[in-house]
Amino acid sequence: MRWKKSVVTAVSLVVTASLLTACSGGGNKDTAANAPAANEFVIGGNFELSGGQATFGKAAVNGAKMVFDKVNAEGGINGKKIRFVVLDNKSEATESTNVATKLINSEKAVAILGCTTSGDTLGMVQLAMDKKIPVLSTSATNPKVTVDENTKKTNDFIFRACFIDPFQGTVMANFTLNNLKLKTAAVLTDNQAPYSKGLAQFFKESFVKGGGEIVADEGYVTGDQDFKATLTKIRGKNPDVLYVPGYYEEVGKIVKQARELGMTMPIMGGDGWDSPKLTEIAGAAALNNTFFSNHYSSEDTDPLVVDFVKRYKELYGEVPDSMAVLGYDGALIMVDALKRAGEPNPLKIKEALAATKDVQTVTGKISYDEQHNPIKAAAIIEMKDGKQTFKDKVAPK
Amino acid sequence: MEVFFQQLINGLSLGSIYALIALGYTMVYGIIRLINFAHGDVYMVGAYVGFFATTQGWGFLPSLIISMVVCAILGVVIERLAYKPLRGAPKIAVLITAIGVSFFLENGGVLAVGAKIRTFPNVFQEVQYHFFNGSVVITNRQIVIMVVTVLLMLLLQYIVHYTKTGKAMRAVSHDTQAAMLMGINVDNTISATFAIGSSLAAAAGVLVGIYYNAINPYMGIMPGLKAFVAAVVGGIGVIPGAFVGGLSLGVIEALVSGYGQSLYRDAVAFALLIIILIVKPSGLFGSNVREKV
Numbered sequence: 001m002r003w004k005k006s007v008v009t010a011v012s013l014v015v016t017a018s019l020l021t022a023c024s025g026g027g028n029k030d031t032a033a034n035a036p037a038a039n040e041f042v043i044g045g046n047f048e049l050s051g052g053q054a055t056f057g058k059a060a061v062n063g064a065k066m067v068f069d070k071v072n073a074e075g076g077i078n079g080k081k082i083r084f085v086v087l088d089n090k091s092e093a094t095e096s097t098n099v100a101t102k103l104i105n106s107e108k109a110v111a112i113l114g115c116t117t118s119g120d121t122l123g124m125v126q127l128a129m130d131k132k133i134p135v136l137s138t139s140a141t142n143p144k145v146t147v148d149e150n151t152k153k154t155n156d157f158i159f160r161a162c163f164i165d166p167f168q169g170t171v172m173a174n175f176t177l178n179n180l181k182l183k184t185a186a187v188l189t190d191n192q193a194p195y196s197k198g199l200a201q202f203f204k205e206s207f208v209k210g211g212g213e214i215v216a217d218e219g220y221v222t223g224d225q226d227f228k229a230t231l232t233k234i235r236g237k238n239p240d241v242l243y244v245p246g247y248y249e250e251v252g253k254i255v256k257q258a259r260e261l262g263m264t265m266p267i268m269g270g271d272g273w274d275s276p277k278l279t280e281i282a283g284a285a286a287l288n289n290t291f292f293s294n295h296y297s298s299e300d301t302d303p304l305v306v307d308f309v310k311r312y313k314e315l316y317g318e319v320p321d322s323m324a325v326l327g328y329d330g331a332l333i334m335v336d337a338l339k340r341a342g343e344p345n346p347l348k349i350k351e352a353l354a355a356t357k358d359v360q361t362v363t364g365k366i367s368y369d370e371q372h373n374p375i376k377a378a379a380i381i382e383m384k385d386g387k388q389t390f391k392d393k394v395a396p397k
Numbered sequence: 398m399e400v401f402f403q404q405l406i407n408g409l410s411l412g413s414i415y416a417l418i419a420l421g422y423t424m425v426y427g428i429i430r431l432i433n434f435a436h437g438d439v440y441m442v443g444a445y446v447g448f449f450a451t452t453q454g455w456g457f458l459p460s461l462i463i464s465m466v467v468c469a470i471l472g473v474v475i476e477r478l479a480y481k482p483l484r485g486a487p488k489i490a491v492l493i494t495a496i497g498v499s500f501f502l503e504n505g506g507v508l509a510v511g512a513k514i515r516t517f518p519n520v521f522q523e524v525q526y527h528f529f530n531g532s533v534v535i536t537n538r539q540i541v542i543m544v545v546t547v548l549l550m551l552l553l554q555y556i557v558h559y560t561k562t563g564k565a566m567r568a569v570s571h572d573t574q575a576a577m578l579m580g581i582n583v584d585n586t587i588s589a590t591f592a593i594g595s596s597l598a599a600a601a602g603v604l605v606g607i608y609y610n611a612i613n614p615y616m617g618i619m620p621g622l623k624a625f626v627a628a629v630v631g632g633i634g635v636i637p638g639a640f641v642g643g644l645s646l647g648v649i650e651a652l653v654s655g656y657g658q659s660l661y662r663d664a665v666a667f668a669l670l671i672i673i674l675i676v677k678p679s680g681l682f683g684s685n686v687r688e689k690v
Contacts, residue, residue: 050512052613090512191660218659223619225609228407229654229662236400249514253609260525261403262534280516281611 041082041344043068043334044103046114046124051091052222052249055275056116056323060138061086062316063327064113067335077338089115093123100124104131110344111136113330116323117247118142118165118195121158128157134350138330139295139323141165141271142198146372159353159372161330161361165195168270168293169202171378171394172243175291177210179392180266182240186216188230188254190246193222199245199270215239220250227254228261235263247272252281259286271295274322274381274388284386295322296363297379297390308362329361333374399532404655405648410539410608412647413546417601418624419631419639420553421594427570427634428590430488434495435475436598437621438502443468443599444612445506448515457520457607461545464603465596472595473588481584499621506614514613517606542604549597550640557636562589570634626670632680641682 045064048057068084076082085107089096096115103109104127111134115121121140128135136159137145143165146158176182185207190196204214215237218230231254234242242258242265244251251273258267259282266289273292298309298319308328312320320328336359337352356374357367364376382391418440425433446467450460479498483491524537557563565586568576577583605620606612627646631638646666653665673680 050507052514054511054513218654220659221663223615225605225611225616226407226411226650228411229404229651230659232400232403232407233655233659249611253611256610260523260534260536262525262527262531277514277516277611281514283519283610 040080041077041111041338042107042109043082043084044100044107044109044112044114045084045086046089046096046099046103046112046120047086048091048116048120049086049088053091053117053120053247055248055277055321056139057088057091057114059321059324060114060116060327060330063312063320063324063329064138064331066311066315066328067331071335077335078342080344082335082338084113085109089120089123091117091120093119096120096123097127100127100135104128104133109133110346111334111338111349113327113334114138115140116326117193118145118198119193121145122194125155125158129155132157132350133346134159134353136161136330136334136353138162138326139271140195141168142194143371144194144198154371156354157350159333159356159368161326161333161366161374162271162295162363163376163378164373165198165270166202168378169199169204169245170206171293171380172199172268172270172291173203173206173210173212175293175380175392175394176207176241176243176266176268177212180241182266183211184213184215184239185241185243186218186234186237186239187214188227188234188242188244188246189217189219190222190250191219193246195270195272196245196247200243203243203245220246220254222247222250224250225253227257231258231261231263235261239265241265242267243269245270245272248275248278249281252278255282255290256286264289266291268292271322276318276321279383279386287383287386290383291391292381292383293378293394294381295379296325297381297388299388299390300379300393304360304362325362329363329366332361333359333366399529400655402529402533404651406533406535406539407655408648408651409644410542410647411650412627412644413542414601414605414608414620414643415624415627415646416640416643417546417549417597417604418620419627419643420550420636421598422625422628423631423633423636423639424566424590424594426628427636428566428587429480431480431491431495432625433594434492434621434625435479435498435502436594437617437619437624438499438506439468439472439475439595439617440598440602440605440620441506441612441614441617442471442502443595443602444606444616445510445515445602445614446599447603447606448517448612451518451520451606457541460520461600461603464599468599468602469592469596472591475595476588476591481587499617503614503617510614512614514611517610517612520607538608542608545600545604549600553593553597553636556593562586566590623666626666629670629680630673632683635680635682638680638682642680 047061048054068082072081087099089099113136116139118140121137134157139162140160141162141164146155187200189200216234244254255267269292271294274294337349340352341348359366366374377393377395380392381388421436425431443464446464447460450463475498479494526535565581568581569583569586627642628639631642650662654662
């Protein structure tokens with residue numbers, strides 16, 4: 001009896017198991033049938049909505065939404081709407097990888113827009129390359145983002161809407177030497193941010209090549225708040241100019257503390273300075289005699305810029321910073337590529353992005369070079385009484 | 398020489414902040430042998446209370462006092478809710494709870510006030526004082542930080558040595574069981590310790606907000622760790638030790654960035670912790686007491 005019972009159990013187990021497998025097989029087929037039909041373009045947004053660079057991410061998302069909403073309002077692309085899914089990467093590179101994974105696996109994004117910083121974007125480069133999903137960063141300026149450091153090959157799925165660090169660093173070095181006629185510089189770098197290190201490196205190279213001298217080369221890390229010791233050391237070297245290619249939170253404190261120490265020389269930086277918070281932290285008076293390279297100036301009288309600034313103000317009630325412009329431009333480049341790709345196919349979108357030519361954006365008419373970098377001009381901004389004023393526009397050589 | 402004086406001023410103003418936070422660490426450790434890792438986050442809450450008070454148009458002193466009172470209450474609430482139920486539990490359980498409270502305050506802060514940084518309104522018009530032909534500069538904010546720190550330190554010494562609460566605190570830290578037998582209300586004494594320690598951290602938070610002019614919900618992490626180093630260097634559980642430890646850590650950091658490499662600053666601070674733990678674990682001001690078994 002006992003023996004019989006166990007045979008019955010065994011048989012019933014086998015039957016149940018096979019039934020279960022059959023069922024799950026059927027289930028698989030069902031999900032395949034339910035896979036999102038190609039009736040929309042899902043564009044993932046990987047942005048800094050909280051953390052140290054939160055103002056960057058929010059502005060970029062605001063800009064991008066203006067473009068996608070307009071396209072959808074006009075009937076979409078080939079009748080397909082764009083669905084823009086934005087997730088928060090908390091201004092951290094590791095979180096950026098998680099967000100990209102979610103966007104690709106759960107949201108089935110066919111392309112990703114973001115992030116705003118080089119560090120965060122680098123966090124998803126490898127993943128996007130492996131999954132073959134095109135990424136268009138709005139403002140990652142580090143060359144490493146689109147070009148593999150070791151093989152020197154272009155990362156064929158990665159693109160950007162902004163110019164790169166060598167250009168920004170070089171522009172400021174030349175501006176110092178040629179326009180301000182100053183010869184010695186001190187550099188203060190955020191050693192935790194690839195962005196800051198990139199700008200500093202190219203500033204130093206161009207500055208020395210142009211006949212200048214670097215008298216001090218110091219560092220700090222993101223989140224530091226006391227810079228007086230380092231600044232006192234720099235003050236002792238008496239440089240004509242202080243170059244601080246960091247982000248606005250630390251830069252604001254550095255400028256404030258430098259002025260408190262009686263350092264009156266021009267202080268300069270890059271697009272990481274562009275935030276209204278900079279003036280709040282440093283104070284308007286401390287920011288006089290400071291300059292930074294940027295993607296655009298809201299004071300520029302180009303009709304395209306004027307129109308964009310007006311519409312952005314109407315929608316969000318503030319002057320768009322360069323992150324907002326680049327979010328807007330990034331979305332324009334993406335939409336142009338989607339139109340040419342015609343369908344939500346990541347490979348076709350990637351091909352279309354690589355072939356980007358003469359797309360009219362707010363920061364200029366953009367074509368990609370072979371390293372997926374747009375060719376366009378930089379604006380130099382001077383801070384006067386806490387306000388950004390348009391100083392100069394420098395075109396690529 | 399001028400550079401050295403400037404670095405000394407830089408270091409002392411930074412060190413005053415460390416000292417104020419370290420005092421709370423050291424008092425709590427002295428009384429219940431707990432490294433209260435949430436202490437740095439109480440400092441953050443203090444900065445935010447100060448921020449909201451100053452944006453309401455309150456002056457420096459009222460904001461400072463409000464912030465100290467709010468954080469004193471917060472400290473007592475944390476102790477009653479998170480640590481008191483674990484009074485008899487193994488020390489490691491309380492330590493882990495402290496880390497939990499720390500994460501709770503940080504992320505609760507992000508939820509409540511957002512992750513973006515806030516900037517203080519201008520409470521003081523800045524005044525600079527120049528010495529040695531302008532090569533040594535001290536601002537009124539730095540002076541306020543140092544003066545407030547010294548005053549609070551003196552006040553604390555008075556409370557600990559000349560008031561009933563202070564005597565009870567010393568008795569409890571010496572021997573909890575015996576203190577209880579002598580009729581001291583141990584729970585209230587512990588609450589008082591948390592209240593005083595947290596209000597000192599809050600004062601540090603407000604001072605930092607006014608001095609550096611930018612606060613965010615994660616601002617407590619690094620100064621919290623540094624203050625812990627300062628407390629250990631001075632001899633954890635010893636109040637003057639925390640004060641001296643904080644000031645010397647600030648000065649050491651300033652000298653390292655000023656004469657060595659700016660990026661070695663944090664490394665040197667934590668190397669100091671390791672060296673102290675190896676060479677004199679009881680700290681500079683601590684006496685070697687054998688653990689009671």
